[in-house]
Amino acid sequence: MDSNNVRIIHGNEACVEGAILAGCRLFAGYPITPASEVAEIMANRLPQEKGTFLQMEDELASINALIGASWGGLKAMTATSGPGFSLMQEGIGYAVVSETPCVILDVMRGGPSTGQPTSSAQQDVYQARYGTHGDYEAIVLTPSSAQEALDLTIRAFNLSELFLTPVIVLSDAIIGHTRERVEIPVKVDIVNRQLPLDGVEYVPFDADKTKRWIPYRANFGMGHHIVVDGQLHDGYGNRVGHIPGKSAALVQRLCAKIKDNIDLITDIELRETEDAEVVLVSYGSTSRPALRAMKEARKLGQKVGWVKMKTLFPFPEKELAALSQHVRTFIVPEMNMGKIVNEVARVTKKQTISVPKIGGELHSPDEILKVIQEVL
């Protein structure tokens, strides 16, 4: 068996290697700090893999180029940060409603607006979930290391192809720029969109519960003459915006496609939670000082547990609700003014304490440990 290649690389490079392993063959992007290395490395790597690198005129063009490439049969990705992510929301909505697989990497920096280009933050979590208009469900993955940047980018492509929807990888400036040990696997499990079955009438935008609400997907050029529309449409892609029942049916199916299959998506890591009275709920870079704080508390004999959410959305409601059976207090450190803490409170209905931090610096383990001491 070939051994995996071990390298010291930063999270942005790890995302590129993950994407290429997952089958990404088109990248379209626009330079922005702290995500620019992704475009630079893609520009170097994709031609080596017979892929296409496009530097577009802006982020609007970038996300829309992915949509065209995806319908042409390519796995496609873009990378950006806050201001660019805002511009991409329109295209993300189109990808949701047209069921276009693609991957969007947001390397978060401090906001609002131009904000803090070179500093880290976790302020885009709600934009990743709710950023485009209308009702929809989002799949959002949050890596906490360079290794997870690679692993979760591969997973993002697989989920995107499975569910025919855009998937967002929510990294941040710390993960993107921290160089650490990454095992690059020689072989990975790849999921590809399911092509229509021969001999059965192909209805490109329809699927029932037995199919997990996920249609088959033919690419352009396969002779199926597909019309893709951002307007609400029936199974054949024809607009039904003027027909309330059919319009509602599409939005309901698109939401059910994610919500009813949440068990196929959720990926969270639990440590020391079995007997815990207090649990730290974390994601992305803040899960690192949180883990250290938990370990320090355990050394003091305190019953503290730790949760790391690798899938932030759909929100892991079931898993956190289960913890609330025996956990008294949840502590949520975040590099924002307190966002996901609201989700945790809603789901657990227990005492929930926000540990916000903005300005660009990561929490120190001591800062989190101090909060633990206050609630114990």
Add this chain to the structure above:
Amino acid sequence: MNSLGEKYLRKSSLPTLFCPGCGNGTILNAMVRVADKMGLENFSFVSGIGCSSWIPVFINSDVLHTLHGRAIPVATGLKMAQPNKHVVVFSGDGDCLGIGGNHFIHAARRNIDITVVMINNYIYGMTGGQVAPTTPHHVTTKTTPYGNPESPFDACVLASAAGATFVARQTTAYPAQLQKCIEQAIQHKGFSYIEVITQCPTQAGRNIFGSGDPTFLYNELKRRAVINPNQPIQGNEFHIGIILERDDKEVFKPMTVGEE
């Protein structure tokens, strides 16, 4: 139904949503005739938002009816995935020059091998008759009740300056020339652009031309269209025909390494 219609139109999407007397049917007709000649299976279509962006939806082909202004970047991505297809974009004047203007000039600069058919009715029709980047100076629309304070784009000059390698203007008043020109644009290697000046009885007719009568508007476009390139235009006249055609600029293709 006409036999070409029978063969090439997407019946589940009919009837079209075009107003009586609209020029979009003429453009659809021209495109279907070109596709009949060149083989519909060799095409993919992309469009944005606006009345004219519905044109390809009625063709039984692979069609991406995208966001307002974003047809050209979608077509760019699609062309990268399917380089052997003719990727044809249908876009309105607001779609292509207003909200999508940046994409338009950059696609022209890249000289990517797609064709953009921009339908110019001088107004935002679908939203009810507001001023567009092509609306003549001083005329009244729903958002210029005291007259348009701005000057319009000359889209063909813009396309040429941005680096397009095939630029033409046609009008629905000359459908045979239009059809021939669409075919020439598609055959051209590189970024090809046709501005098609069309009649819009419902909005431009009422707001700009002073009459919503399709026959009047059709004759008016015929009167304004000047075929002889050496004849200077006056007032609201416009030249039709191929304005620019060049082969001295490399067609965009993504960089490769190693063996070709």
